[in-house]
Amino acid sequence: AQKVTQAQTEISVVEKEDVTLDCVYETRDTTYYLFWYKQPPSGELVFLIRRNSFDEQNEISGRYSWNFQKSTSSFNFTITASQVVDSAVYFCALSEAGSGGSNYKLTFGKGTLLTVNP
Amino acid sequence: AAGVIQSPRHLIKEKRETATLKCYPIPRHDTVYWYQQGPGQDPQFLISFYEKMQSDKGSIPDRFSAQQFSDYHSELNMSSLELGDSALYFCASSYGTSYEQYFGPGTRLTVT
Numbered sequence: 001a002q003k004v005t006q007a008q009t010e011i012s013v014v015e016k017e018d019v020t021l022d023c024v025y026e027t028r029d030t031t032y033y034l035f036w037y038k039q040p041p042s043g044e045l046v047f048l049i050r051r052n053s054f055d056e057q058n059e060i061s062g063r064y065s066w067n068f069q070k071s072t073s074s075f076n077f078t079i080t081a082s083q084v085v086d087s088a089v090y091f092c093a094l095s096e097a098g099s100g101g102s103n104y105k106l107t108f109g110k111g112t113l114l115t116v117n118p
Numbered sequence: 119a120a121g122v123i124q125s126p127r128h129l130i131k132e133k134r135e136t137a138t139l140k141c142y143p144i145p146r147h148d149t150v151y152w153y154q155q156g157p158g159q160d161p162q163f164l165i166s167f168y169e170k171m172q173s174d175k176g177s178i179p180d181r182f183s184a185q186q187f188s189d190y191h192s193e194l195n196m197s198s199l200e201l202g203d204s205a206l207y208f209c210a211s212s213y214g215t216s217y218e219q220y221f222g223p224g225t226r227l228t229v230t
Contacts, residue, residue, distance in 0.1 A: 035218075035219075037221075043206060043223070043224055043226070044221065044222075044223045044224065045161070045208060045210075045221040045224075046221075047218060047219070047220060047221070050218050091160060091161070104212070104219075105151060105163040105166055105174050105176065106151075106153075106161070106163065106210075106219060107163070108160035108161050108162075109160060110159075110160050111160055
């Protein structure tokens with residue numbers, strides 16, 4: 001069974017600090033996909049990134065970067081020079097390749113509430 | 119760009135009533151997923167449809183049913199509502215093997 005663990009329930013930083021959100025996953029599949037979603041106070045889920053199990057390249061997008069390490073089953077997310085608008089709940093999620101059809105349901109971690117203070 | 123549309127955005131029902139939530143996927147997306155997010159919880163997978171057929175099922179109560187129609191929109195029907203059904207219900211859509219699920223804004227259901 002697939003499982004995602006986000007050990008950090010809440011993180012509070014001051015604006016311009018760097019912050020890393022941890023994500024550890026468990027799966028028995030060799031083919032799987034990892035995601036990060038942002039949920040601001042307004043409630044919508046905003047897709048940030050998808051990474052497949054065969055691509056361990058780290059990725060940078062503006063102030064966001066992701067570090068995928070299969071050896072430790074981790075997919076960590078770093079925000080550089082955080083801003084107040086980054087305040088949100090961040091969810092890490094895992095999808096295993098299904099047995100057929102597009103049934104790649106997401107299993108989410110419990111989420112990390114990030115508060116960026118001015 | 120077009121996004122996933124969910125209606126209604128807010129719904130208030132009383133216990134034992136029924137509710138119908140609607141989801142309109144992004145054009146050309148053939149897969150729809152439903153998730154339930156309780157207060158302070160992570161989203162939990164309920165059910166999914168691919169090309170109008172149920173493709174996977176999660177911990178969806180028997181009181182709930184869903185279907186995907188010929189135009190790919192989906193409806194989640196909830197009967198005999200309970201207080202514990204109060205939650206944010208998300209619909210997400212994806213296209214074939216793209217694996218990226220794009221979420222709608224959610225329907226906030228309150229059962230009183």
